[in-house]
Amino acid sequence: MRNLKLFAAGLALLAALAPVQAADFSGKTIEFVVPFPTAGGSDVWARFFAPFVAEALPGKPTVVVKNVPGGGSITGTNQFVQRARPDGLSILGTSGSTQLPYLLDDARVRYELKDLVPVLVSPTGGVVYVNPSLGAKDARDIGKMRGKKMKYGSQGPTSLDLVPVLAFEIMGLDVDPVFGLARGPARLAFERGESLIDYQTSSAYLRNVVPLIKAGKAVPLFSWGVLNAQGEFVRDPTFPDLPHFAEAYEIAYGKKPSGTAYEAFKAFVVAGFAAQKPIFLPKGTPKDIVDAYVQALDKVVKTPAFKEKSGKELGDYEQAVGPAAQAAMKVALTIDPAAKAWVKDWLARRFEVKFEKK
């Protein structure tokens, strides 16, 4: 027993001494866990970052992307939280699709995102556009669109596509979502004229919708907007000519949006877009390792090669690193209980969504 105590004391001493050593990853392999299948948006994002991160970390380790798909990212995130050790050799890249079920208390979620340590957050945006046959030329005509029945292709009521449906509801538009369409097929349905209103995230919008707009087949209305340092919505730097949602509302109705529904929209738009893709370290990662990552990522986002390529890959967004990332995730993961209850009730009312008990 005495020996055991001594042993424990020795261990504690070792643990206390350890952080003095600066983190070094020479010869190590770091697993960048992505809870999505190969080649999806998050996978491409992670693979884009991986070589830069490898180059910038002390000791230049190898970084491999490991896909653990399933449950719309819930499976892989559960597994990471359960298995990853806080030694800096396992990192996690999630997305809005991971944060949304967390916020909605999905029964399958067994991760506490607030416990993980965010070291970087990649924001993205989205743009809502409509079919020209509705007669709208820009946000000023939103009022004219009231009362017109519109179809909208959506992935599902509790997916990230919840945000636009909520936005349409607040705008007072009569939009009927048709479920079961991923973003790509939803755009195709728009091009076929089956749906009249649609949105795409920034990169897909630039790639596939801008040509439609040039051809006169689509009219952009507004972007989601991004949060500034004061936590207020401002125009999306990738789309400086487009009003953001709240601005568009004001243009259309002459007053700022307010109320519980709008509070809920804000919370989900941040979780889904403004703080869409965070890189997390496991719970309880020692400070020296966190610092090593923050410094490395800070270096990454400042290298010219990264800046040059990232504009095309990730859109013109400021990558939040270190404290900025923590601040952004804090906003993204905090939701007013009243707003949350409102959204759940709204989903149950409008789409008969039944929430499994935790």
Next chain:
Amino acid sequence: MLDVVGAALLNVLSGTHLLYMLVGVGVGLLVGILPGLGGIAGMSILLPFVYGMDTISALALLIGLLAVVPTGDTFTSILMGIPGSAASQATILDGFPMAKRGEAARALSAAFFSSMVGGIFGALVLTGFILVARPVILAFSSAELFMLTVLGLGMVGVLSGSSFVKGLLSCALGLLMGLAGAAPATGEWRLALGLEYVVDGLPLVVVALGIFAIPEIIDLLRRNTAIAEVAALGRGWLQGIRDTLREWGIVLRCSGIGCLIGAMPGLGGSVADWMAYGHAVQIAKDKSRFGRGDVRGVLAPESANNAVAGGALIPTLLFGIPGSGSTAIFLGGLVLLGIQPGIMLVETQLDLVYTIIWTLAIANIVGAGLCFGVSPFVARLTTLPYTYVAPFMLMIIFFAAYQATTDWGDILALIAIGVLGLYMRRFGWPRPPLIIGFVLADGAENYLYQAIQFQGWSWLWRPGVLIIAAITIASMWAGARYGRTPIDEGGASGRVRDTRSQFVFALFMVAVFAYAVVDLLRWSFLAKAFPLGIALIALAGAVLVAAVILRGPSTSLMVFDTEADTAPGTASLARYLLWLAGLLGASGLFGFVIGLALFFAAFLHFEARSPLARNGLLTASAVAFLAAMSYTFVLDFPRGLLQQVVEMPWPLR
């Protein structure tokens, strides 16, 4: 345009490009041959290397692979009776009987040659249509896509073998399995048996391997011989090519079918081989040899599955929406390379598009040539005693299944579905309809709902819908016209005196459909309407089958049991089910790698009576294979209790 085409050809023929294409072709053939691994797995292996490569070389690598997976997977389908990848499932029906009969060489050469023709056909279609395909693809609204799934389901008629009712029930079971999991409209977990694993839907690779591979392996083990009943591979290499040229009509039409299915985003290429096979049976005047080794049953799916790639690249490049599973990953590769797929790509970077097309065509030729070259060696596998082959097959199948979602559920589902397949085979419940139902389930439900929600009931009168409806009716009529096909299991007569065991199985089917009805009733309308309709009809059908069997031995084809005329000396089914259970148990305790090593050693010792040294060597090479796979795929294997308690070193963890 012609100068662009020529410049692209020069690009393709430059040294480094060809070299990378060869690497892609090599990997493609390899993942094709390994059962269950296909284009998706191959693309995932290559993708990490793409980042930072120059564009032309990277395209060569990826397209090289994309082109030849459905050429290489033919080996496994024809020689082993196990789908080499999802693309060659239908090839088994006639290819495997040909191999057993000693006509492996003819079947393989017909397959490779028609694969090549299909691949080049796909590349030609891509060339001709890429600039004008946009309105064509946009003309297929949700309504037309739904009708295409109906056309596919119509194939069940000719694929049901001797009992049409059992075929329909099998298809219904496939549909319900395909619909299990979160409902697309509401996210409700219908038909999920309360299991989280099912919420995402069952993976195709797990279902296909379970339903075809496990029963085949166990059947071959029980007969305890080599696969080929005739020791020689047969000559027939030229015969296969002659077959292809003689049946050029089938080959070209099936290539067209492959292209069309590939080009429809959301249908998924994996149903193309079944559609082509069904088509070949429907139009054949003499159907008597289908399912027993008719070369047309090899030509049809093989020309179609290679043509899929050309078709699938059309929406991938034009709209940035993949037409098949592997083009989905190809799309990710393009984005990593900084290429933005979409109409802009086709309008501004036509040279890249033609580079892709040329690579596709050349890789198909090279791939087929390589397959011809290596087939004498690969084909020797069929002459080995099966007790040596089986553990390797089981290992690869388990590995491939586990690739699907890297969850213990993959393994358990594989075995559960394998046992289901085993009894379906035994009692004459045709399995191809199950796969067709499974593959088309999602599309059928989604597109039906979308058609109704987007267009109301007016979708029924769209010209496209009417045309596809007419084709469906005509093809089903053609299928019924020239009499039934004998596609059944192993040519057994299945006449039986003792009907008790198959009655139990029929009751099991009744129970399954009854469960489906009960489960579905509690969900909201949008989640239950489509599957409930199927389940109710199926329940009635299953009750009918059970009633017919209960009446006792009869001439009805619903009464069927292959065990009735099993050769004496055949080992019991239970014995091999116990081996499977043993593998499961050992993996559950010690994790997959150690569990598999134990299984290997024990199986080779007791079943193959392998000398100790050889046993050790084979077991070690199996573990080495798993380690290599774990490394390449960045993958941990299923963990056991041991790993929960003790931190194990790689690759045992």
